Amino acid sequence: MPESAASNEPYLKLEGIRKTFGSFSALKDVALAVANGELITFLGPSGCGKTTLLRIIAGLETQDSGTIIQGKRNISRLPAMKRDYGIVFQSYALFPNLTIFDNVSYGLVNRRKGRAEIRRRVAELLTLVGLADAGGKYPGQLSGGQQQRIALARALATAPGLLLLDEPLSALDALERLRLRGEIRALQQRLGVTTIMVTHDQEEALSMADRVVVMNHGVIEQIGTPQQIYREPASAFVADFVGKVNVISAVAEGGGRFRVGGLVLTGAAGAAAVTPGTRVRLYLRPEDVVINGAVAANANAAAATVTKVEFLGAFCHVTVQVAGAEDQPLLINISRHSIDRMNLVEGSPLQVGLPADCMRLLR
Amino acid sequence: MTTAVAAPRPSVVSAPVRPRAHWQDRIAQGLLLGVCAFLIVFLLAPLAMLLVKSLQDRDGVFVGLRQFQEYFQTPALRQSIVHTLAVAGTVTAVTIPLAFTFAYALTRSCTPLKGTLRVIALTPILAPSLLPAISFIQWFGTQGLLKWMLGGASVYGPIGIIISSIYAVFPHALMIILTALLLSDGRLYEAAESLGTPTLRKFFTITLPGAKYGLISAAMVVFSYTVSEFGIPKVIGGNFNVLALDIFKQVIGQQNFNKGAVVSIVLLVPVLFAFVVDWVMQGRQQAQFSSRAVAYAPKPRRWFDASMFAYCLFICALLLAVLGMAVYTSFIKLWPYNKSFSFAHYTFGLVDAGVISSFFNSLRMAILTAVLGTMLIFGGAYLLEKTRGVRGLRALIRMLAAIPMGVPGMVLGLGYIFFFNHPDNPLNGLYHGMTILVVVTIVHYYTSSHLTAVTALKALDNEFEAVSASLKVPFYKTFFRVTVPVCLPAILDIGRYLFVNAMTTISAVVFLYSPDTQLASLTILTLDDAGEIGAAAAMATLIVAASTTVCVLYAIVTRLLLARTQAWRRPLAL
Numbered sequence: 001m002p003e004s005a006a007s008n009e010p011y012l013k014l015e016g017i018r019k020t021f022g023s024f025s026a027l028k029d030v031a032l033a034v035a036n037g038e039l040i041t042f043l044g045p046s047g048c049g050k051t052t053l054l055r056i057i058a059g060l061e062t063q064d065s066g067t068i069i070q071g072k073r074n075i076s077r078l079p080a081m082k083r084d085y086g087i088v089f090q091s092y093a094l095f096p097n098l099t100i101f102d103n104v105s106y107g108l109v110n111r112r113k114g115r116a117e118i119r120r121r122v123a124e125l126l127t128l129v130g131l132a133d134a135g136g137k138y139p140g141q142l143s144g145g146q147q148q149r150i151a152l153a154r155a156l157a158t159a160p161g162l163l164l165l166d167e168p169l170s171a172l173d174a175l176e177r178l179r180l181r182g183e184i185r186a187l188q189q190r191l192g193v194t195t196i197m198v199t200h201d202q203e204e205a206l207s208m209a210d211r212v213v214v215m216n217h218g219v220i221e222q223i224g225t226p227q228q229i230y231r232e233p234a235s236a237f238v239a240d241f242v243g244k245v246n247v248i249s250a251v252a253e254g255g256g257r258f259r260v261g262g263l264v265l266t267g268a269a270g271a272a273a274v275t276p277g278t279r280v281r282l283y284l285r286p287e288d289v290v291i292n293g294a295v296a297a298n299a300n301a302a303a304a305t306v307t308k309v310e311f312l313g314a315f316c317h318v319t320v321q322v323a324g325a326e327d328q329p330l331l332i333n334i335s336r337h338s339i340d341r342m343n344l345v346e347g348s349p350l351q352v353g354l355p356a357d358c359m360r361l362l363r
Numbered sequence: 364m365t366t367a368v369a370a371p372r373p374s375v376v377s378a379p380v381r382p383r384a385h386w387q388d389r390i391a392q393g394l395l396l397g398v399c400a401f402l403i404v405f406l407l408a409p410l411a412m413l414l415v416k417s418l419q420d421r422d423g424v425f426v427g428l429r430q431f432q433e434y435f436q437t438p439a440l441r442q443s444i445v446h447t448l449a450v451a452g453t454v455t456a457v458t459i460p461l462a463f464t465f466a467y468a469l470t471r472s473c474t475p476l477k478g479t480l481r482v483i484a485l486t487p488i489l490a491p492s493l494l495p496a497i498s499f500i501q502w503f504g505t506q507g508l509l510k511w512m513l514g515g516a517s518v519y520g521p522i523g524i525i526i527s528s529i530y531a532v533f534p535h536a537l538m539i540i541l542t543a544l545l546l547s548d549g550r551l552y553e554a555a556e557s558l559g560t561p562t563l564r565k566f567f568t569i570t571l572p573g574a575k576y577g578l579i580s581a582a583m584v585v586f587s588y589t590v591s592e593f594g595i596p597k598v599i600g601g602n603f604n605v606l607a608l609d610i611f612k613q614v615i616g617q618q619n620f621n622k623g624a625v626v627s628i629v630l631l632v633p634v635l636f637a638f639v640v641d642w643v644m645q646g647r648q649q650a651q652f653s654s655r656a657v658a659y660a661p662k663p664r665r666w667f668d669a670s671m672f673a674y675c676l677f678i679c680a681l682l683l684a685v686l687g688m689a690v691y692t693s694f695i696k697l698w699p700y701n702k703s704f705s706f707a708h709y710t711f712g713l714v715d716a717g718v719i720s721s722f723f724n725s726l727r728m729a730i731l732t733a734v735l736g737t738m739l740i741f742g743g744a745y746l747l748e749k750t751r752g753v754r755g756l757r758a759l760i761r762m763l764a765a766i767p768m769g770v771p772g773m774v775l776g777l778g779y780i781f782f783f784n785h786p787d788n789p790l791n792g793l794y795h796g797m798t799i800l801v802v803v804t805i806v807h808y809y810t811s812s813h814l815t816a817v818t819a820l821k822a823l824d825n826e827f828e829a830v831s832a833s834l835k836v837p838f839y840k841t842f843f844r845v846t847v848p849v850c851l852p853a854i855l856d857i858g859r860y861l862f863v864n865a866m867t868t869i870s871a872v873v874f875l876y877s878p879d880t881q882l883a884s885l886t887i888l889t890l891d892d893a894g895e896i897g898a899a900a901a902m903a904t905l906i907v908a909a910s911t912t913v914c915v916l917y918a919i920v921t922r923l924l925l926a927r928t929q930a931w932r933r934p935l936a937l
């Protein structure tokens with residue numbers, strides 16, 4: 001994450017943001033700090049308040065309470081016109097009756113810049129988004145991905161300090177989405193513009209962001225780098241929402257031990273503090289489960305039987321039944337290679353190990 | 364975890380944030396306030412005044428409901444209620460099946476010449492409602508060519524009112540039902556066909572339920588149109604009393620304005636009822652259609668198509684016979700004695716008689732109404748839909764904009780007399796001027812135009828305004844550069860609608876004109892009263908000609924515009 005090393009002041013700081021629609025509370029006391037040049041993604045299920053938060057930052061919606069500081073300026077009460085940002089919507093919102101040139105120069109014309117200068121700037125932006133020749137066309141004549149690039153160019157035209165993107169890729173097909181993901185990230189890093197992107201696609205969030213803000217029901221569940229979000233989820237919701245995870249119900253036995261049916265497991269971060277007898281849930285990612293040869297050194301080893309092999313390409317999802325905890329099927333990620341080598345099919349026996357350091361105990 | 368992350372802090376209850384409005388937001392809100400003030404002064408206040416007057420006697424003393432009591436004790440007036448409802452009920456019962464069959468032919472059969480049939484079916488809109496009345500007098504009146512068809516009955520009275528009204532409302536019903544049938548989903552038929560559903564069953568299980576709300580809506584429009592209509596019973600009603608005529612007699616005949624107010628309120632009741640039913644139905648209809656409905660493409664069926672075509676031809680022939688008779692009457696010397704061609708009704712009857720000026724007054728009024736009305740209504744709808752702030756005001760304007768459709772023109776006009784003729788009203792100067800005629804017409808036709816504008820605006824991307832704010836471009840600039848060009852077809856449509864209605868309206872203006880602002884449609888009434896039926900027909904023909912010209916111009920301009928802007932207009936937007 002690019003630190004603004006000189007001062008630790010964040011570029012954008014939100015504090016105590018609340019928003020209700022009637023009796024429905026869309027945002028509950030949201031706080032967030034974004035460093036200069038950072039790309040942040042808001043990730044969360046539909047209706048969790050991502051768009052609302054973005055629109056509040058843009059001044060298109062007014063928070064009920066809370067403050068917003070952008071570049072040392074308190075913008076909490078400023079109208080959208082007085083704030084400094086560029087925005088791209090899911091629908092692109094390109095002006096259909098204006099040419100691409102007029103669309104991109106829309107915000108420049110108003111700033112009393114010379115014609116030649118505007119032309120130069122538009123050419124520069126169009127080149128930047130890889131559509132140098134599109135100037136004379138109309139939005140309706142471009143593909144979705146091209147329109148999105150133009151919307152991006154229009155938002156960047158006035159060199160705003162903050163770029164806001166609301167699900168910019170969700171209307172595109174899978175291939176175009178993948179390509180634009182890389183392009184937007186590269187462009188953002190090149191320009192160093194502080195960016196907030198809303199998405200409900202976890203892969204998109206993890207692959208593009210410096211930091212991910214995971215939201216649910218109007219609260220921020222966790223803020224962290226993609227690695228942190230994935231490896232050290234702060235809540236059951238985050239673990240569940242980002243990636244696949246096994247949820248194992250167990251009863252604490254004290255001393256960092258847990259009983260799962262007829263099995264006793266040890267470990268899991270933060271396990272020692274739990275009062276014996278408490279029902280808990282242990283979280284373990286499918287790819288963290290070790291099998292056969294790798295199991296030996298592991299404390300939490302068990303015998304298991306394969307009940308299902310789901311082919312997904314390079315990887316397979318293998319469901320197994322663990323002896324002693326038959327009622328809790330365990331999902332394991334195994335490479336197609338290993339499956340072939342071990343000749344795993346339904347009914348095959350399998351040794352599994354649940355590494356203590358990968359298991360997490362969550363609320 | 365990163366240090367920049369702010370830990371969730373304990374809730375601090377801080378003061379609510381009041382956003383600072385930009386001066387441009389203030390402009391928009393000020394303009395919106397202007398629209399609201401317009402509707403309050405020119406719609407709400409006159410109606411409120413009318414209500415107050417109905418509770419006062421001639422001397423301005425508050426008498427509560429006593430006038431209503433007196434009214435209901437007068438047998439002749441009570442009879443008007445029965446007459447009005449009976450006529451409107453009959454017109455509705457006849458028009459709806461006629462229009463439905465016509466719309467069914469246009470949408471569900473492979474009838475040839477669909478475009479032409481549709482245009483002919485819509486021609487009654489171009490004519491003032493007095494035209495069919497005049498025409499039916501010529502056909503069925505004392506000297507009528509087809510008088511024998513009525514047996515011994517006279518066309519002057521309920522028969523004349525009913526057939527003239529059917530002619531006048533037919534296109535309105537047709538348009539509503541046509542829209543309902545066009546909107547229904549073709550995939551339902553495909554599914555039914557794949558299940559081998561018989562035609563009759565498809566009709567009763569898919570077509571009728573799909574058009575249900577459209578049919579009810581059309582019935583309500585026809586009903587309230589007929590109840591409110593004043594010109595037709597005036598010309599062809601004979602001694603048959605209806606409510607609208609009673610208002611006229613009370614106000615113009617007996618100068619008893621307060622009694623007029625009482626009858627107005629009585630007239631308002633059924634119209635408001637129909638209006639509310641229609642409103643509820645439209646809400647349901649919108650919920651019924653998915654946005655991805657597929658248009659139905661009928662397959663040729665020889666006998667069915669032929670009989671549908673025959674039906675449409677028959678209806679069109681009738682409609683043209685009505686219009687044709689009026690035009691013909693205006694060009695012959697004297698029906699039925701001297702049928703030689705002559706311009707005399709135009710030259711002597713209109714020009715030399717000095718009433719031709721009323722036609723130019725009408726033109727001026729219609730142009731002003733179209734231009735100013737479109738600006739006001741589209742601008743108002745834009746501010747309502749696309750700007751921010753002042754929530755309460757918006758809700759109020761939405762409500763006010765819906766009201767005119769539920770208010771008969773005469774009721775509005777009478778309210779204007781009370782409100783603007785009041786000596787203490789600073790707007791008193793408007794009374795009897797051209798301005799008040801333009802304003803009352805705009806208000807009278809506000810609702811439909813407003814809905815057209817709102818529909819067009821809703822089709823635009825919601826974020827245009829947000830994008831221009833982020834680019835620091837003032838909203839009015841985006842309005843002129845993007846919103847208006849993209850909505851131009853709808854804007855022209857509103858202008859045409861207002862023009863045609865301003866040319867033909869009578870009921871809204873009958874109380875408000877002065878000798879200097881006499882209008883063409885009113886002149887028809889005067890000429891008819893004086894027995895100058897040829898000249899009256901000539902004036903009606905002139906109105907039809909003017910309305911037709913504007914509609915043709917509209918069609919040409921729209922086509923040119925679409926051709927020129929095809930570069931950016933996606934096929935969907937067409």
Ligand SMILES: Nc1ncnc2c1ncn2[C@@H]1O[C@H](COP(=O)(O)OP(=O)(O)OP(=O)(O)O)[C@@H](O)[C@H]1O
Nearest residue numbers: 021024026044045046047048049050051052053200
């Ligand atoms: N103007 C409004 N009036 C009432 N409720 C609203 C309004 N705008 C948003 N909401 C509600 O607030 C909640 C959060 O909405 P928001 O648009 O921020 O969700 P989101 O996280 O962006 O969801 P999505 O992924 O579907 O876009 C939703 O439950 C929504 O119904």
Ligand SMILES: [Mg+2]
Nearest residue numbers: 050051052198
């Ligand atoms: Mg959203």
